[in-house]
Amino acid sequence: MRTLPPRGGITILTRSRTTVGSRRRILELLLARDALSRAELARLSHLNKPTVSNLVAGLIDEGIVQEIGSGTSTGGRKPILLSVRGSGRLVVGLEIDASSCRLLLVTLHGERLSMVELPLERSEVATVVEVVAAGVNSLLTNRDRSTLLGCGVAVPGLVDPANDTVDSARRLGWEGTPLRSLLAARLGVPVMVTDRGKAAALGELWVLGKERAHDLIYLYLGRGVAGAIVLGREIHWGASNIAGEIGHMTVDPDGPVCACGNRGCLEAFVSTAAIIEQLQPVLATKRDGPLARALRSDAHDSDVIAAIGEAATLGDPDAGAVVSSTARWLAIAIAGLINVLNPSVVVLGGPTAGWGRVLTDAIDHELGQRALPLSRREVTIVIGHARDLAAPLGGAALVLQRAAGLLAGSEPNDGGRRSVA
Numbered sequence: 001m002r003t004l005p006p007r008g009g010i011t012i013l014t015r016s017r018t019t020v021g022s023r024r025r026i027l028e029l030l031l032a033r034d035a036l037s038r039a040e041l042a043r044l045s046h047l048n049k050p051t052v053s054n055l056v057a058g059l060i061d062e063g064i065v066q067e068i069g070s071g072t073s074t075g076g077r078k079p080i081l082l083s084v085r086g087s088g089r090l091v092v093g094l095e096i097d098a099s100s101c102r103l104l105l106v107t108l109h110g111e112r113l114s115m116v117e118l119p120l121e122r123s124e125v126a127t128v129v130e131v132v133a134a135g136v137n138s139l140l141t142n143r144d145r146s147t148l149l150g151c152g153v154a155v156p157g158l159v160d161p162a163n164d165t166v167d168s169a170r171r172l173g174w175e176g177t178p179l180r181s182l183l184a185a186r187l188g189v190p191v192m193v194t195d196r197g198k199a200a201a202l203g204e205l206w207v208l209g210k211e212r213a214h215d216l217i218y219l220y221l222g223r224g225v226a227g228a229i230v231l232g233r234e235i236h237w238g239a240s241n242i243a244g245e246i247g248h249m250t251v252d253p254d255g256p257v258c259a260c261g262n263r264g265c266l267e268a269f270v271s272t273a274a275i276i277e278q279l280q281p282v283l284a285t286k287r288d289g290p291l292a293r294a295l296r297s298d299a300h301d302s303d304v305i306a307a308i309g310e311a312a313t314l315g316d317p318d319a320g321a322v323v324s325s326t327a328r329w330l331a332i333a334i335a336g337l338i339n340v341l342n343p344s345v346v347v348l349g350g351p352t353a354g355w356g357r358v359l360t361d362a363i364d365h366e367l368g369q370r371a372l373p374l375s376r377r378e379v380t381i382v383i384g385h386a387r388d389l390a391a392p393l394g395g396a397a398l399v400l401q402r403a404a405g406l407l408a409g410s411e412p413n414d415g416g417r418r419s420v421a
């Protein structure tokens, strides 16, 4: 590293490309393993020992790496073991929804430190950027702000990798919105953005552990229906970065018009609004009970959906019929997907997945009639373990997967859409 003379009162530190590459190799090794000695780092990185010692000294000075004790001797002195200091740098995972922003602070080791949810009164991007900045400030209260490594964002819409913008997020009223660059400028750290389906799938992969998720389909069931396809433990992004838009699979060519303009998309049948709409006739005959009260209230969609699930579990026939109908439409889409992709697990997330067993049992029943026996035999339909945290966790995962490059100073702040998973 060399220090350039102060310019305008600011000392600018630059590193040669070789040094950055070597730092990155050291950090990749340390982030992938619990503890390594300097000698092991030299052997694994193919760098000489003095270079490793210099780089490690710099990383210790910066608070990124720490000495954690002695390892086993192979003849001489016991080696000192090194590891990445989890709290040496922090990452924010963020989910933006139409009504709120949820931010999660994690360490480099993925330890969850704190979470904050802030309401969104308005969804113009300038307002959202300020709300996010307030949320980050709140998470970093009493912490050194310079430890923030980056922010990974999940949005309910399509993200265009070519222009680095949120191409379309109808629920936020966004079109061609340069969220990443606006947030990066406001927060002063690298920002990565992806759609909520892929972020939530990354969050579930994190919780499931990659060993259990070689091939996986993720479905987010909420006001919109998003998804992601994981093949060979990697998110499949597709040519335009929008692979996994399962909500816009046509399940009935003569079905209702979807928000995308097409007719009979899965989302047009199983979005929370479509589910609640199906139960409106019930109000004519049902005057009381928890289901009728929930449908008559001004409650948030997700609360009404929860009430429907509870009523179905307790045997309410109207709620049960809507769960069966929702499961049938989902099974039509899932049968096609598992026949084509042959995954071992389909993970359901989002508010409607809160119905739990009553939903997965109904989907299982439908799949028995619709999917090929061999694809059906190997697949399990499960409710996501990460629940409400899936999308913010996935946002954090976007940054953590590039941590070595960001810490080494070799990552361009380009959104990083393809290097994840």
Ligand SMILES: [Zn+2]
Pocket (backbone or CB within 6 Å): 247, 248, 249, 258, 259, 260, 261, 262, 265, 267
């Ligand atoms: Zn559609």
